[in-house]
Amino acid sequence: MEVLVDFGPKPDEVILNKTLAELKSQDGVKDAVYKEGAILVETALPSTQILEMVTKTSGKRAVLQGFGDTQSAVAMISSQSCCKRQVLGVIRFQQTEEGALVADGSIDGLPAGMHGVHVHTAGDLSQGCKSIGEHYNPCGAPHGAPEDPMDRRHAGDLGNIVADETGRATFRIVDNVLKVWDIIGRSVAVTERKDDLGRGSSPSSKIDGDSGTPIACGIIARSAGVFQNPKRICACDGVVVWDEKDRPLAGKGRREEKPKRRCCENHNNSSVVNPCCKV
Ligand SMILES: [Zn+2]
Numbered sequence: 001m002e003v004l005v006d007f008g009p010k011p012d013e014v015i016l017n018k019t020l021a022e023l024k025s026q027d028g029v030k031d032a033v034y035k036e037g038a039i040l041v042e043t044a045l046p047s048t049q050i051l052e053m054v055t056k057t058s059g060k061r062a063v064l065q066g067f068g069d070t071q072s073a074v075a076m077i078s079s080q081s082c083c084k085r086q087v088l089g090v091i092r093f094q095q096t097e098e099g100a101l102v103a104d105g106s107i108d109g110l111p112a113g114m115h116g117v118h119v120h121t122a123g124d125l126s127q128g129c130k131s132i133g134e135h136y137n138p139c140g141a142p143h144g145a146p147e148d149p150m151d152r153r154h155a156g157d158l159g160n161i162v163a164d165e166t167g168r169a170t171f172r173i174v175d176n177v178l179k180v181w182d183i184i185g186r187s188v189a190v191t192e193r194k195d196d197l198g199r200g201s202s203p204s205s206k207i208d209g210d211s212g213t214p215i216a217c218g219i220i221a222r223s224a225g226v227f228q229n230p231k232r233i234c235a236c237d238g239v240v241v242w243d244e245k246d247r248p249l250a251g252k253g254r255r256e257e258k259p260k261r262r263c264c265e266n267h268n269n270s271s272v273v274n275p276c277c278k279v
Helices: 013-024 048-057 240-243
Strands: 002-005 029-035 038-043 062-066 072-078 090-094 101-108 113-121 126-129 157-165 171-175 187-191 213-221
Touching: 002 048, 013 029, 013 038, 013 048, 013 171, 029 113, 048 157, 062 101, 072 187, 090 213, 113 213, 126 213, 157 171
Parallel strands: none
Antiparallel strands: 002 038, 002 062, 029 038, 072 090, 072 213, 090 101, 101 171, 113 157, 113 187, 187 213
16 A cells, blocks of 8 residues: 655655654564655555554654555445434455455444445445445345355455444455455445344345444445555645545535635646645
């Protein structure tokens, strides 16, 4: 993964080396190098954990800029105004060279405990999480566990995630059935209850693991891999990445009223003359 750190134009060598050494000392981190203004981390750890580690060691702000290679996807998860409880999060999907799919995510606002995660057939949020269809199931199989063979589980069955007492779930799921190119344009949802993985006695166990209704969902879209995203500003609303890190994903407080910024699509492109581009 590519982590953009707010080192300024030239990083402090001592801080940079300390950060790289700290990353490399972790179990689950294969390598960490500094390249073109970003830290590249080869790891099996969740991205949230890496970002926290970088922020703590360097004392600088850090954001995830790229993830995986060209075969990557991302879903912004939210409660879609379905529920009183506001659930927000991000799940990133990456196809590994070994053929597995990694789903790396962090979701806030969940009731503490276990919740099912499933890829659903449709990328249709016209009625919020009610219109995303059934679990993605190209083989016509019953609902099951991620470790079940393809004919004994829905392809979209990703098992459970666990939210702590603060409402946050941080996870990294490795799945051997789903492929990233099969799920782009579909949805991913988190359910209100634990998924019994098709082992329960309830009639809905073989349908959805008796996991209840989805309380948050989002459409899976193709995303930038490592070094494929040169943007330092969100082209949609003019919020730069460092500002964005400290702002809510949407709603009040997302945008500053003053000073007014104009969009800056690509700060690396010298033909774009734009005084608003801070980075
Ligand atoms: Zn299922």
